[in-house]
Amino acid sequence: MTVTVGIDLGTTYSCVAVWRHNRIEIIPNEQGNRTTPSCVAFTNAERFIGDAAKNQIAMNPINTVFDAKRFIGRRYSDDIVQADKDLYPFKIMKGNGDKPMISVTYKEEEKCFSAEEISSMVLAKMKEISEAYLGTSVKNAVITVPAYFNDGQRQATKDAGMVAGLNVVRMINEPTAAAIAYGLVNKDDVSKKLNVLIFDLGGGTFDVSLVTISQGVFEVKATAGDSRLGGEDFDNAMVTHFVQEFMRKQKKDISQNPRALGRLRIACERAKRILSSTSQTSIEIDCLHEGDDFSSIITRAKFEELNSGFFKKCITTVENCLSDAKMDKKSVNEVVLVGGSTRIPKVQQMLQDFFDGIELCKSINADEAVAYGAAVLGAKLSGVGDETVQDMQLLDVTPLSLGVQTSGEIMAVLIPRNTPIPTKVEKVFSTSTDNQTSVLVKAYQGERTRCADNCLLGQFELSNIPLAPKLEPRINVCFDIDANGILSVSAQEMASGQRNKIAIINDGSTSLSKEEIEKMVKDAEKFRVEDQEHAKKVDAYNALEKYAYCMKNKIRGSFKLQYDDLKVLETAIDETISWLDENPEAEFNELVKKKDSLEGVFNPFIAQLYE
Secondary structure: OOOEEEEEOOOOEEEEEEEEOOEEEEOOOOOOOOOEEOEEEEOOOOEEEOHHHHOOOOOOHHHEEEOHHHOOOOOOOOHHHHHHHHHOOOEEEEOHHHOEEEEEEEOOEEEEEEHHHHHHHHHHHHHHHHHHHHOOOOOEEEEEEOOOOOHHHHHHHHHHHHHOOOEEEEEEEHHHHHHHHHHHHOOOOOOOOEEEEEEEEOOOOEEEEEEEEEOOEEEEEEEEEEOOOOHHHHHHHHHHHHHHHHHHHHOOOOOOOHHHHHHHHHHHHHHHHHOOOOOEEEEEEEEEEOOEEEEEEEEHHHHHHHOHHHHHHHHHHHHHHHHHOOOOHHHOOEEEEEOHHHHOHHHHHHHHHHOOOOOOEOOOOOOOHHHHHHHHHHHHHHOOOOHHHHHOEEEEEOOOOEEEEEHHHEEEEEEOOOOEEOEEEEEEEOOOOOOOOOEEEEEEEOOOOEHHHOEEEEEEEEOOOOOOOOOOOOEEEEEEEOOOOOEEEEEEEOOOOOEEEEEOOHHHOOOOOHHHHHHHHHHHHHHHHHHHHHHHHHHHHHHHHHHHHHHHHHHHOOOOOOHHHHHHHHHHHHHHHHHHHHOOOOOHHHHHHHHHHHHHHHHHHHHHHOO
């Protein structure tokens, strides 16, 4: 049976799970951790992904990329990208088609990567972790996305999966996946109808979904959120606070020092976690900037003050979700916490107060629930899993309204937000001038009346319309959203049968073309081979070094060898160790040859050494 894994591609951490042995298993990485940092680091020698990459942030900040999910599927000119790009130590530049590109130095060359490429590297890492754990090739995956991702961001995430060598069998909204996890973990308690509010506050995105669960049917009533709100914003608020404090104390600006900012960011993230269990903590960083140490105290109250605007925004979003679902807060049976940032006491307190003291549900693991639910859906789609999994029905919704531009650049909505998906809607439009032979169909996503205030998803021209007075031609426009939440748009002139259509590709500026995907796949394979070659080289280096020192210890304690033989062996070891010190970048073949040579010197004496 083909294995289908569930991958939670998170802003800060990613997690992968699989249905095996009649249950969901969270797959640990090589360090034994059940989540892996969504981080990629580049050096002059190699590329690191995951835990090893995160360890590079302090010493190699300008070449260590994190939070790529915040830029995926966006344009460089987006206000969000412009506001965020200066918060990071690595460079974000404008690429072709207004695509944000991340610039790093890798093997002494400047290289630019899109957010899709960085995300594909993280996904490839999760694929590799799965294959090592399962002992088999993994091709199929269910990948999660924030509920409030727009169509372009969803398509870009799917592209990243393809570049990573994965067949993305389905994409599922993160809070919906968490609802599935809740439903299965608590299946004995959900035999009756329950209204469950999923409050998903992660590292970089925030979603709220109201889900009705009844006898294996998961029906999303409404969803709301912000694809640019999460733990990283809380960290950034602290970083800004301490940059200002350093300026007051030392009269020096560290905002242009990437290494200092990287170290400060790590300290702030650590402080944020500590403040979830204590009322105050300290920030201590030696030689932060130009030889000056930095020491400060931050209290939980100060942390809450710095982020009060973000926390209030969370509660406003909950109100909006309930309003869209046409449901009173008293009708909510469970409030389920998902995402690491829900551990912040102030967030929990505000949420509990809003729901009049309801006990918040913490029965599912906040860091693993999304991957868990994705793996359940993967099991259902693969035809594995028990009766509960196979009988499960999932009814999701589209998070944002979809429509086309009409006269006066006004958006005519075809599919309102929170419409159940998959769905297909058709509407008839006409021409605005006499003898108009073509129309430009422009698809938008958003809640504003003016098209300019919404997100342009894509456009195409319908030409060869027969000559006729304005308003006479009948042009049927069809919006079709698949189970992944990805949109296709088509238009047909009814009299002539002339038609055109596109799968939305974000006006060509943010989604990847077939050629770009093929190039990225080749690059990914090249990087994978380079990583393997480097690992082989490191293993060979370590094997030679280990053998040399092992033999050195053996001859020290040997009384069986003649003096002349002992000198020959000592000389061979000393020469080998010196050679290793002088050739840290030696190639694999050289290292293997050197080890064979050293073994050749020792082989005649092995029996005596091990007596």
